[in-house]
Amino acid sequence: MxxxxxxxxxxxxxxxxxxxxxxxxxxxxxxxxxxxxxxxxxxxxxxxxxxxxxxxxxxxxxxxxxxxxxxxGVNNGVIFSSPKGTILEIRTDSQDGFVCxxxxxxxxxxxxxxxxxxxxxxxxxxxxxxxxxxxxxxxxxxxxxxxxxxxxxxxxxxxxxxxxxxxxxxxxxxDPNHHCLAVRGYYDGVTGMKDVIELHFTKTAIPGYFWIFPYEDGTANVGLGMLTKDVKARNVNLKELMENEITLNPTFKERFKDAKLISEIKGWSLPLGxxxxxxxxxxxxxxxxxxxxxxxxxxxxxxxxxxxxxxxxxxxxxxxxxxxxxxxxxxxxxxxxxxxxxxxxxxxxxxLQRLGKNEFLLNLVIDKAARNPEIRKELTTMIVSEEAKKSFSSPLFYLKLLFS
Ligand SMILES: Cc1cc2nc3c(=O)[nH]c(=O)nc-3n(C[C@H](O)[C@H](O)[C@H](O)COP(=O)(O)OP(=O)(O)OC[C@H]3O[C@@H](n4cnc5c(N)ncnc54)[C@H](O)[C@@H]3O)c2cc1C
Structure with a gap:
């Protein structure tokens, strides 16, 4: 050419x-x-x-x-879990998401x-x-x-x-305050996956989170990310942290019992907006x-x-x-x-990132949303609609979260 x-x-x-x-x-x-x-x-x-x-x-x-x-993989919603293990599933059923x-x-x-x-x-x-x-x-x-x-x-x-x-x-x-590091690997045979992506704010992963994103064929993209400032301050090895999550956390230990890592675990940077x-x-x-x-x-x-x-x-x-x-x-x-x-x-x-680093607040918010259908509905609309995401800034939303 x-x-x-x-x-x-x-x-x-x-x-x-x-x-x-x-x-x-x-x-x-x-x-x-x-x-x-x-x-x-x-x-x-x-x-x-x-x-x-x-x-x-x-x-x-x-x-x-x-x-x-x-x-x-088709993605019809999100599962969040809190440090104390509460599971919040938000279904969108709009098929407006995928994992490719x-x-x-x-x-x-x-x-x-x-x-x-x-x-x-x-x-x-x-x-x-x-x-x-x-x-x-x-x-x-x-x-x-x-x-x-x-x-x-x-x-x-x-x-x-x-x-x-x-x-x-x-x-x-x-800037370590506005930059994240993350690792991911592909796994085959993780059990309990649905047509939703999973973000787990576990005790091990916070101030970051552990994810499981399912594909169409039973394999999954599994990873863990954390703010670079926290990685440095805590001298964290992200790959080790992710492997610990899989082998030591009782929930994931069971789900990864027969799973196989089918790729290298690779890491890269995320410059944050x-x-x-x-x-x-x-x-x-x-x-x-x-x-x-x-x-x-x-x-x-x-x-x-x-x-x-x-x-x-x-x-x-x-x-x-x-x-x-x-x-x-x-x-x-x-x-x-x-x-x-x-x-x-x-x-x-x-x-939300700063909220996601606080164990008490994470437990509070995920618990409330898991119990309260009105909050769940509001979160669902926000996940689906780009316009509605802007109402995250509405003080009413936070009042509902805290006092409902
Ligand atoms: C572990 C991890 C998990 C993530 N998970 C998600 C997720 O689930 N969903 C999501 O939306 N985002 C995710 N992201 C972020 C996402 O990957 C990036 O935001 C996205 O790829 C940005 O696209 P881009 O086109 O700006 O850059 P890139 O996709 O990085 O593309 C840059 C291109 O530039 C080329 N290039 C680089 N340097 C040169 C050079 N000197 N000369 C010529 N070519 C060059 C590269 O080869 C590459 O093809 C994740 C990131 C990481 C690290």
């Missing part, structure tokens, strides 16, 4: 954020190059759970049906983008080309180690948690998804906001290309739109 000297847009990273952005831009006829250091299909360490927010973008791109045809291995899901979005844009795999971006402050291209190496420079009007950093683009524009940081990067758009560049630090600080869900950022970035980039203007003044609209769209929800999730 011949790579041109210059593109309208180069997108670095073909995960959900980059591939969604490429899909939208490509369909509008822009000259886009989507590069990734991996060869697709590729795995990404993840819990693999997708909620309504991701589904809405996949539907808009017309590729939800491809995901539904591929192997995936990233090797499959990301490849579907990437392949859809490939119909409209040029792609370059096994190409690792190492630097940016700049003219003064203006980013005007990328530098990288192909699989043979050959260095290549490619120019573009706009460079999009969709290159994940350790984003080289964020580093090279000087906004990268790991409780502190979005100090700048996510500048002269000739934008950052999406994990590169911009947009992961939900309570649930650890990052794909929804990654895909949403890809769509919002498309709108700004499309306008900039129409105007032929690529300065921060124009591209900064993306930053404002992201904040308008996500800030309220991220603030509420940050509040």
């Amino acid at each position: 011949t790579i041109a000297n210059k593109y309208d847009v180069i997108i670095v990273g073909a995960g959900p954020s980059g591939s969604v952005c490429a899909n939208f831009l490509g369909r509008e006829g822009h000259k886009v190059l989507l590069v990734d250091k991996a060869k697709f299909p590729r795995d990404k360490t993840c819990g693999d759970a997708c909620s309504g927010k991701s589904i809405a973008v996949l539907r808009e791109l017309g590729i939800l049906s491809d995901v539904k045809k591929a192997a995936h 291995r990233r090797e499959i899901l990301d490849n579907i979005i990437y392949k859809a983008a490939k119909k409209y844009v040029e792609t370059l795999e096994e190409f690792t971006v190492t630097d940016l080309i700049k003219e003064g402050n203006q980013v005007v291209g990328i530098v990288g190496t192909d699989k043979t180690g050959k260095e290549m420079k490619i120019n573009a009007n706009i460079v999009v950093g969709a290159d994940g948690a350790m984003s080289v683009v964020a580093q090279k524009v000087g906004v990268f940081e790991i 409780s502190k979005i990067r100090k700048q996510i758009a500048g002269d000739g560049w934008l950052l999406l998804g994990d590169a911009a630090s947009l992961i939900d600080p309570f649930s650890g869900e990052g794909m929804g906001n990654a895909m949403t950022s890809g769509k919002i970035a498309f709108r700004t980039i499309s306008r900039a290309l129409r105007l032929g203007a690529y300065s921060q003044k124009i591209l900064g609209e993306y930053e404002q739109e992201i904040k308008n769209e996500l800030n309220k929800e991220l603030e509420m999730s940050y509040l």
Whole structure:
């Protein structure tokens, strides 16, 4: 394949954020190059759970049906458990969630983008080309180690948690208060799974949580995540903690009695949206998804906001290309739109994250919700509806929780 000297847009990273952005831009006829250091299909360490927010973008791109045809676990709700062991099951029954291995899901979005844009795999971006402050291209190496420079009007950093683009524009940081570490492995033969994802705030796991996300074939994505600050302060080995949960916690010991680990246990970072990067758009560049630090600080869900950022970035980039203007003044609209769209929800999730660290409050809230159908109903609506999530901020909701 011949790579041109210059593109309208180069997108670095073909995960959900980059591939969604490429899909939208490509369909509008822009000259886009989507590069990734991996060869697709590729795995990404993840819990693999997708909620309504991701589904809405996949539907808009017309590729939800491809995901539904591929192997995936259906998710009709959530089970929460408290440190003292109370189980709260919230069923949505809307089928508006699924668990799909990233090797499959990301490849579907990437392949859809490939119909409209040029792609370059096994190409690792190492630097940016700049003219003064203006980013005007990328530098990288192909699989043979050959260095290549490619120019573009706009460079999009969709290159994940350790984003080289964020580093090279000087906004990268790991703040242990707003950063999480998590491990996950695939297991076969866990018993007692239903068509719901499970988040367990056990005594061992808090201030983090232990998860079991079931697939269609009886296997499960099992993991444990915790704020980096707490991992450091408690000198925690997450893999060991997860294995202890499975072998020592009486509930899980029984459920994992005949289960087999069928993958490596892998770990990776989650840059949380409780502190979005100090700048996510500048002269000739934008950052999406994990590169911009947009992961939900309570649930650890990052794909929804990654895909949403890809769509919002498309709108700004499309306008900039129409105007032929690529300065921060124009591209900064993306930053404002992201904040308008996500800030309220991220603030509420940050509040819930802090609540989720307190054993007393966790027991209280999960107990109350397990007993009180009205609270359960309210939580169900919030899980299903993006709009209703915003009413987490309603003082009435908290009064009901505390005094019902
Ligand atoms: C253990 C764990 C569990 C999680 N569970 C969930 C979950 O259940 N649900 C959920 O929604 N989210 C979950 N997340 C978060 C989710 O994985 C991320 O938020 C999501 O993948 C972000 O998408 P992205 O497109 O921004 O980045 P990524 O998916 O990380 O994609 C980045 C891409 O950039 C490429 N790349 C990186 N550097 C370069 C370079 N220098 N040059 C070229 N290419 C490069 C990579 O190969 C990769 O393909 C979890 C994360 C972890 C670590």
